[in-house]
């Protein structure tokens with residue numbers, strides 16, 4: 443493995459997460475072997491992929507003397523929730539810019555934000571698109587009040603946060619050895635691009651043979667190729683990693699399965715969620731992992747992958763956003 447130095451990290455996640463073969467789903471589809479990496483088991487209230495990024499981001503916050511962490515997201519943001527909870531585990535405060543109007547009832551991730559007493563400011567989609575300015579302004583106000591703010595960008599997707607998935611790729615390489623399996627494809631959902639960028643860097647550093655495939659849940663293929671490329675460039679510059687940045691066209695992203703919009707799900711998508719739950723006892727989330735799984739199943743049915751191949755699906759978490767969707771979920775018949 444090439445020589446490089448890891449940035450500071452706090453051990454906040456329960457690692458390594460297990461890899462399991464989805465026997466019944468693989469058999470049902472009569473295609474490649476599908477395995478799942480259980481990053482939904484990284485923690486309880488901090489579960490999902492964001493805590494891997496927060497191990498590095500909050501270590502950086504600590505090193506810089508931060509006492510309040512600012513971040514942003516949608517109403518049901520897993521990232522905002524994981525940040526708010528992880529901050530408390532370190533004795534820090536959090537301030538969340540959430541996009542939308544305050545709902546009458548706090549459910550799912552928002553309930554948890556409330557339980558850990560995160561400070562929340564509700565902002566419009568227009569304000570959200572200018573969030574960098576907003577962060578600068580709110581940071582200035584906190585500093586004037588004697589606080590030491592630390593800003594974490596959307597999804598924790600920058601060069602520091604991406605380290606979480608550089609390490610995850612190394613973990614996967616180790617587990618390939620233990621299990622005696624080589625994954626041909628490593629699949630995950632993409633929302634802000636940090637997981638994808640980290641996996642790409644980790645693939646190069648750990649010499650993973652498999653290709654990384656991302657299913658966009660918002661924006662489009664070109665956006666994620668550019669975004670992942672720029673996070674990779676930031677990683678190589680800032681941490682002097684010996685990486686070659688792949689050309690955008692070599693980064694595998696599909697935007698065909700993002701459906702009717704961010705955080706929304708069609709009945710057809712929810713049938714996939716119920717099918718996987720009923721076959722495997724694995725709960726996907728409507729905003730990310732189920733879109734990726736719905737897309738993966740469609741691509742398997744189209745014959746995109748070798749029947750003898752091995753696919754590793756990264757379950758990036760999101761369980762709490764199931765609850766606000768309960769009515770739609772129960773309308774989708776199980777298959």
Ligand SMILES: *Cc1c(COP(=O)(O)O)cnc(C)c1O
Pocket residue numbers: 490491492520521597599631632633634635636637638727730731758759760
């Ligand atoms: C944020 C998130 C993703 C996407 O990860 P990015 O690094 O933002 O692309 C996938 N799944 C879940 C459950 C998430 O919360």
